[in-house]
Amino acid sequence: DAKTTQPTSMDCAEGRAANLPCNHSTISGNEYVYWYRQIHSQGPQYIIHGLKNNETNEMASLIITEDRKSSTLILPHATLRDTAVYYCIVRVAWAYSGAGSYQLTFGKGTKLSVIP
Amino acid sequence: IAGITQAPTSQILAAGRRMTLRCTQDMRHNAMYWYRQDLGLGLRLIHYSNTAGTTGKGEVPDGYSVSRANTDDFPLTLASAVPSQTSVYFCASSDSDRTGKSGYTFGSGTRLTVV
Numbered sequence: 001d002a003k004t005t006q007p008t009s010m011d012c013a014e015g016r017a018a019n020l021p022c023n024h025s026t027i028s029g030n031e032y033v034y035w036y037r038q039i040h041s042q043g044p045q046y047i048i049h050g051l052k053n054n055e056t057n058e059m060a061s062l063i064i065t066e067d068r069k070s071s072t073l074i075l076p077h078a079t080l081r082d083t084a085v086y087y088c089i090v091r092v093a094w095a096y097s098g099a100g101s102y103q104l105t106f107g108k109g110t111k112l113s114v115i116p
Numbered sequence: 117i118a119g120i121t122q123a124p125t126s127q128i129l130a131a132g133r134r135m136t137l138r139c140t141q142d143m144r145h146n147a148m149y150w151y152r153q154d155l156g157l158g159l160r161l162i163h164y165s166n167t168a169g170t171t172g173k174g175e176v177p178d179g180y181s182v183s184r185a186n187t188d189d190f191p192l193t194l195a196s197a198v199p200s201q202t203s204v205y206f207c208a209s210s211d212s213d214r215t216g217k218s219g220y221t222f223g224s225g226t227r228l229t230v231v
Contacts, residue, residue, distance in 0.1 A: 034219065043120075043206050044159070046219025103149065103174065104220060106159040 004088045009111040012082075018075040020110050022088030025069040030092050033064060034104065035073045037084040044087065044106070047073065078114045085109040118143050120223035122207050128229045129197050137192040137226050139207030145221070147210045148190040149174075150182060152203040153225075159206065165190055197230045204228075 005023040012018040024033065034049040048055055048062045050071075055062045061074040075082055087109040123138045141148065150162040151174075161174030165184040179201060181193045190209075194201055207223040 036220070041225075043208070043222030043225055044220070045222070049219065103161055103164055105161070105175075106151075108158055 004090055004107055006086075006088050006107065006110045008108070009113070011113050011115055012075075012078045014080060014114050014116050015077055018078040018082065018112060018114070020073040020075075020086050020088075020112065021070065022073070023070045024088070024090045027068050027090050028092075031090045032092070033062065033068075033071050034089045034091060035060070035062065036087045036089065036104075036106070037082075038087070038109070039081075039084040047086075078112075080114050080116065083112060083114045085111050120207055120209060120221055122205075122223035122226050124226060125224070126227040126229075128231060129194075131198055131230055132196050135194045135197055135228070137194075137205055137207075137228070139190045139192065139223060140188050141190075141207075141209045141221070142188065143209060143211070143221065144187060145209035145211045146187070148184065149208045149210075149220070150180070150190070150192045151206045151208065152176065153206060154203050162192065162205075197228075199230045202228060202230045 032049050032051050035047040036044045037047055038044045047059050048057055050062045050064055052064055064071045087106050089104050091104055120141045129135050146167045149164045151159045152162055153159045160176050162176055162180050163174055163182040165171045168184050168187045171182050171184055184190055205226045208220045210220045
């Protein structure tokens with residue numbers, strides 16, 4: 001799986017947009033970009049994923065560069081409850097994984113602190 | 117509410133004792149996973165199961181065993197607990213959606229302390 005690089009930590013003012021970057025320069029053509037977050041003491045939570053087009057759901061937007069070597073997760077109006085560790089993961093989809101496994105490898109992530 | 121149930125929530129266990137962490141999902145997901153999370157090391161995969169009746173080893177399988185007798189349950193057993201197995205354990209599941217649209221769903225975790 002392609003390796004990802006994320007900043008260790010970021011701060012964001014409450015109510016402002018939080019933009020979390022992720023570099024994945026070795027991503028291959030059949031690998032998706034996934035974002036998860038983990039609020040303190042809870043299990044990780046799926047946020048969004050994409051292949052090459054930008055994606056939006058009720059939680060966030062995902063912007064993937066045209067060359068797919070980097071992406072940005074956008075929380076449009078950060079709240080205090082968005083304080084968490086955010087993980088960017090690249091992984092092939094189930095259909096391409098050969099052995100049929102779909103394991104996700106979590107790195108260290110970015111600790112986002114939303115400040116009042 | 118659909119999701120994953122883990123039990124117990126927390127446990128203090130004497131070294132050398134046997135312990136089974138329970139995990140049940142009601143989403144009919146094909147795949148299930150066990151992760152452990154330790155400070156400074158992040159989430160590491162212990163074992164996984166792509167479908168009922170099959171299991172596989174993850175990054176840190178030693179000292180742990182799993183079984184997958186049916187779709188819903190995926191228990192994790194520590195045959196003889198050691199202090200290095202003190203950790204927070206998360207169970208997760210995912211659907212084998214071939215488009216990759218399905219994310220993981222995680223349980224709330226089991227905090228295990230081996231003394």
